[in-house]
Amino acid sequence: MLDVNNFEFMKIGLASPEKIRSWSHGEVKKPETINYRTLKPEKEGLFCEKIFGPTRDWECHCGKYKRVRYKGVVCDRCGVEVTRAKVRRERMGHIELAAPVSHIWYFKGIPSRMGLVLDMSPRALEEVIYFASYVVTDPGDTPLEKKQLLSEKEYRSYREKYGYAFEAGMGAEAIKKLLQEIDLDKEAEQLKEELRTAQGQRRNRAIKRLEVVEAFRQSGNRPEWMILDVLPVIPPELRPMVQLDGGRFATSDLNDLYRRVINRNNRLKRLLDLGAPDIIVQNEKRMLQEAVDALIDNGRRGRPVTGPGNRPLKSLSHMLKGKQGRFRQNLLGKRVDYSGRSVIVVGPELKMYQCGLPKEMALELFKPFVMKELVSQGLAHNIKSAKRKVERVSPEVWDVLEDVIREHPVLLNRAPTLHRLGIQAFEPVLVEGRAIKLHPLVCTAYNADFDGDQMAVHVPLSAEAQAEARILMLAAHNILNPKDGKPVVTPTQDMVLGSYYLTIEKEGGKGEGRIFADPNEAIAAYERGIVGLHSRIALPAASLNKTSFTAAQQDALLITTVGKLIFNEIFPADFPYINTGSKENLLKGTPDRYFIFEKGADLPARIRDLNVADSQAVVKGYLGSIIADCFRRYGTTETAVILDRIKKLGFHYSTKAGITISVADITVPKEKEEILAEAEKNVQVVQNQYRRGLITEDERYGRVISIWGRAKDDLTDVLMRSLDRFNPIYMMANSGARGNVSQITQLAGMRGLMANPSGRIIELPIKSNFREGLTVLEYFISTHGARKGLADTALRTADSGYLTRRLVDVAQDVIVREEDCGTDKGFEVDEIRDGREVIEDLFDRINGRVAFQNVHHPETGEIIVHRNELLDEDKARAIVEAGIRKVVIRTVLTCRTKHGVCVRCYGRNLATGKMVEIGEAVGIIAAQSIGEPGTQLTMRTFHTGGVAGDDITQGLPRVQELFEARNPRGQAVITEIDGTVADIRDGKDKREIEIAGEKETKVYAVPYGSRIRVTVGQTVEAGDELIEGSVDPKDMLRVKGLKGVQNYLLREVQRVYRLQGVDINDKHVEVMIRQMLRKVRIVDSGDTDLLPGTYVDLRDYEEANRQAFASGLEPAIARPALLGITKASLETDSFLSAASFQETTRVLTDAAIKGKVDRLLGLKENVIIGKLVPAGTGMARYRGLTLEEEALPEPAVEDEENPGWEEGVEAETVTE
Known part of the structure; x- marks a missing residue:
């Protein structure tokens, strides 16, 4: 067998008859399957053991040789080799066909490849192949033409007239003869000549034919291999036959299809041996052709062959296609062992990195580990007795289980997994009962609630898998959301309510105006009921031991509440004291208005002066800002601890507050x-x-x-x-x-x-x-909206899921591959506006990006940011505050890296807040970030107050329209030239807008009823909209070029998402736009090998032209092409990725003829063949690492302040 991890690429091609015979282990001659009495395979039948191998391990058919010791012996009585039964999954057979048969993919596909090679119409081909007409294969010296069709009648009359001076035939034999006679080189020359002269339809046909002829020339496939002389038979275990309880058999449809082929083939052989009349033989050949067609692709031509109950049989093509096909069901989505699922319940007592695992589930999942440990601790003598102990659940097993799961993370997953936070790692804690306990803070990431949701548990087995789970996937390490870099573990519901309740102020509360010596005294007073939780009190600022107060503040009295004191205890000493929920408090420290600086001031009066409404309590959004700030200051570990404290505090005080609804x-x-x-x-x-x-x-x-x-x-x-x-x-x-x-x-x-x-x-x-209640009519009217809401949600989920699938597919091979691509182009960004409203400001657009050139302060001229330097929050803020409106940044749109992007063009990884690392699968992250909020977008097209036909599409349909580069609904007319609006006049059935440019004047007709955006005398630039509506991106590309269309798509996608309140970072959308624009369309091939009309990768086009220039030849000319994401996915270089996406048969047909080579650069291709994906730790540069062991420090005893799980993460040193 192949070693999966050691091959570089995979090639597909047409199989020659010799090749098919070399694969085969024997010819299948009989249609029989299994003997109904002995239940053993029939000899030379479809399940024959002699051909395909034994049905039982190490046992021949007749039973003469049994046991491993006869390995490799071929039995002299029954001819079966003694080996493992699993060879029946890999050994193929073959059928020698009595007459050649055409392969339906190549003659029936669109375009018909056979028709293009022979220059015959598909209809003519069909008539010949299915024995309706004769085709002239050799006219000899008669006036007939080669490839001319003759009806039965014409054929007979020409035979009488010319005798055997010409040759004509019918069926696949005749076509095979024509295909064998083709001289590909000569054909290619003629077609290239025709391209130079022909126009219109003829030119298009020549281009198509040249593509196929060139494909055959370059791939080494022969055209006659499209006709089958030998039919391969797939291994029997892949088309199984099993006995059901009632003694009946269930069989794969393929066996029925193969049986029909064998029956008809044997009958044809017999007829040929008997020398039957032509008409009978021809009929039998046609039936054989139809049987093979049904086997390969049932239903492609004519009515499908049906089984019992009029159900169409599933042919080989159906085995590959669609969601239930081989690609999507078995290769890209496998079921895994060491997994379980159960209902989830909330576990508020857990730490961020823990989950509760039911005991019996843990025992089953960790069974092998427990057995090994039982033996090594001497509690069992051998594996078998250990297994017995585990199955009988002896008491000592539980202690061993505790040891085994310590420090062994498990993965929790909730379907649907819309983004990478849908699978996270936790350390299991054994719990009673049968439900998985989940930490409340990770619910947002999973979109989980506890109304009966289920989750799946997976156990990482190898040491490497455990390390990856612990370091990369631990829930406590996934604090930021990859789509916008904001915290995803913000407290919700009860926790928010508790924090809010703690930090409210109340005027004239119990004990207002008292002064305490320190926080402990104040809290003690509250516990004794002397002072209320929300009453305003004062205490010396110095007693709080906060290093974030200024020197002046340290000497003053702070006005605050007991609740705020309790809330602030959970933060480190250098964190600002949160006294009001304002941005200023977080960024610049506690405002001075809460301090009494002068001695002997009138405290009650000062307290009364402070307006309660000025002090905002801590709300949900503000908690998010606090966490983001903690992450910036202290990093992951400390933030996780702070989060757990907020959780504990929030639950405690929302319970104590006793807030209910009445x-x-x-x-x-x-x-x-x-x-x-x-x-x-x-x-x-x-x-x-x-x-x-x-x-x-x-x-x-x-x-x-x-x-x-x-x-x-x-x-x-x-x-x-x-x-x-x-x-x-x-x-x-x-x-x-x-x-x-x-x-x-x-x-x-x-x-x-x-x-x-x-x-x-x-x-x-x-x-x-x-509260008052609705009348019957009101209630009835309400139900419309409710029903529409539910129907909408169902549709939206399906649509959004399909969009995500297409996005993932188009961007799956975008991986960060190098440090710096050295591009010479930048991208100018400014804020995105929609009319007057700013949708995305400059800070959001430049934060976390790399500057393309030095940015100078407009007044002082000093450099704020150097070229190729990361713009972090502070620098981005400095740029905005300096009043700079436009910045040129590095972007993936201008990145020159082949098959991916570089670190500098991508910038910061939003999930970690640091520069992106080589190996990060940024394409998948981008797809998930755009797809995951898809369900939140609306489905509606807004009806603008009765204006005829002017519905602007928004929400999810608009996003799809943009990414698929479709002509939008309500299309706007754009001007193609710069100039001024000379005139707007009423025409016969349309209004006309005249634009006067420097060299030419253009008139655009716009329909009545559309809203015109320009006025006479206004200056317009090429690409400006003349009427309200959406621009067709293809027009934009033609008029404004790459930059224009990139900017337009980015702005439009952002507009939809931001208006729905969803923040997505620009770079995710940019990755998608880059994939849509990565191909160019060849207009003129010059002296290169590129074919006109085909889509070629930009880099390949530049490479071909460089070679042409070097040799002094004519370069090719190309236009940039904008492909929708579906088209872009199918145009990818990897045929495995394209075939597993959509239109499987078409992709494979095309790839086989071109003899395509898949270099396995993307993720899907590698998953399909079972290799590690070439991203992250699977990249070649990380695969060669060896570990040097060092003694690990003993983990400290865990307590609230110091959870021991951060120990030992950085302990191994890694050397190349």
């Missing part, structure tokens, strides 16, 4: 009646205007909708003002723990306007709220 908390504001009456009055005014004919139906509808919208907003404002700050519902919504303002409005205000099933808003609003 009906009494929902108070309907008194002003509701007035607001509704006012709205009713305004609507009446509008209705009257409409009746008098002052406004149109559309205007009336629009105004009514906006009146009710305003009424709801007014009611919301009144409601939020009227709620008490300690109202539980208000606290939940305000802290970000659960719910939002709109839900509170529905509970206590009004539900507002609803849409009908078609998505149009019904102008009668629901005036009731849930």
